[in-house]
Amino acid sequence: MALDPTTMLTLSIALAAAAALYLAIEWRHVRGASLLFWSAGFATITIGSTLALLRSSGILLIGIWFANGLLVTAHWLFLLGVARFTESRLSRGWYLIFVIWAALLLLPNEPWWSKVMLASNSLLVSVLMLKASLLLRPHGTSLSVGAGQLRYVLLFHGAFYFSKAVIAVMPGTLIDLAAFRGEIIQISLVEGAMAIMFIALAMTGSERYRREKRIERLAARDPLTALYNRRALEVRAPRVLDDVSGERPGASLLIDIDNFKSVNDLFGHTAGDRLLVALSELIRSSLPEGALAARLGGDEFVILLRDASSERIEALASSLREQFHRTAAQTFETPEAVTLSIGASLFDQPPSSLAALIEQGDAALYESKRAGRDRIRLVDRRVAGSKTTRHS
Known part of the structure; x- marks a missing residue:
């Protein structure tokens, strides 16, 4: 089976749906808010990747603009999940990302439209993932092994999208979002499928490790006074x-x-x-x-x-x-x-x-x-x- 764009998108849909379901099941047992946000993020990727398949039918507004908007939304949900996991607070300025994305709809239908759209989409995703990685930076012994892995996965994912934004605006780079043409788009589809797997595994490991540590900590403490038993x-x-x-x-x-x-x-x-x-x-x-x-x-x-x-x-x-x-x-x-x-x-x-x-x-x-x-x-x-x- 050739790894054409349609095949890679179908694989991404299956992986994201499985990740969303698995994290939702974990959330039912753990009740961690971070798991709920991460599960919603993968569910959003599932919907967005499904809508991206509509490009082959010529439905470009939904297949490109709306589908990529859902990709940004999914990574925004990932950031919210990391913020809950690390008990950090995000400023309201992060909601401006949706305003920026909505403004892209006003771009004229010019030959350079695909380049600007891809560069903007990649830059927004990059900023979200680099911020999430920054929230997971080590502080004392509170960063678990799983959270450390998640930090580097998100850092690599954010760096990849940043490089994608830079390449997209380089002269002579072939980018055609409507037909999935261009080497950077092909590489991005492969990276997306791999990222889904690594991010989902790291997210699950992070929350599970923290749950085990919480259980271990509770077992060592007197429930009334919180002193050691x-x-x-x-x-x-x-x-x-x-x-x-x-x-x-x-x-x-x-x-x-x-x-x-x-x-x-x-x-x-x-x-x-x-x-x-x-x-x-x-x-x-x-x-x-x-x-x-x-x-x-x-x-x-x-x-x-x-x-x-x-x-x-x-x-x-x-x-x-x-x-x-x-x-x-x-x-x-x-x-x-x-x-x-x-x-x-x-x-x-x-x-x-x-x-x-x-x-x-x-x-x-x-x-x-x-x-x-x-x-x-x-x-x-x-x-x-x-x-x-x-x-x-």
Whole structure:
């Protein structure tokens, strides 16, 4: 089968329709707005390529101007999808592209009409794709592998259309849009079919990768406080604990809310949840660099510190206790004060396991509560410390 213009357009129609359907199915599962825009873009290419076949029947207004207008619209939808994917905002100036395209209808029917039409169409598509590629530029670790691939596919696609616009206005270049004549038009039809495949695959991979990362992130977080859960803490704790040495001691703080039950009993569990969220925000804002924090369950939280000292632990614990007591007192009036009890451990050798470390913190926390609550019990387990204890 010869790769004539009609064959290439038919192939593009089939590929674009399949891409539109596949992305629409993905959208039903993911509900990502970017997938919906991308699916609409490929559906628009399907319609535009179908209308382009009408050129052979002499229907040039629809087969050229309207069909190419839909091609511009499809790439505009691709740009909107990328903007949603990257959570970027586009200015209203991008809508002027349709005004520019509509103005091309006013061009006189002169021999140079095909050149101007092709150059204008190519330049508009190029600007849209280069902007989309720019939105996907790497920023930190937020650009996934799939998004990186999409960026380069769109960059190449935009560069190709820019070169097409330049070639179209070069003297002596044969361009006949009505009959699909001209080498640049033939190459463009082949590139279009290939671009549909690569863009669709990269778009699907981008959204799927982000969905998997989102699921992984949600699985590692406590749904109420957004702190790490115990399972995630067990995975990440070795990065903190394995660095422990005599020169860089480690520490753990086990935190529990005193009289938390009275808040639930008097104000309801929603109020209790608000208090847990407030404490998690205090912990997050007070967390030193390189530290880890997690909610173990109920009203119990843990903080792991590296390069710690008894002074740093007591300063952190005192700050948390004071801020939390002030927040709780201003929000809820209870018969007994809602405060924090903290059991802390300072050590210069990596613990045998996270569970053993938490068990030590539990013992210190129990002593803190038994001593009257609203206080910290610090156990210094360093070799030089000979297991000394301090209350505050």
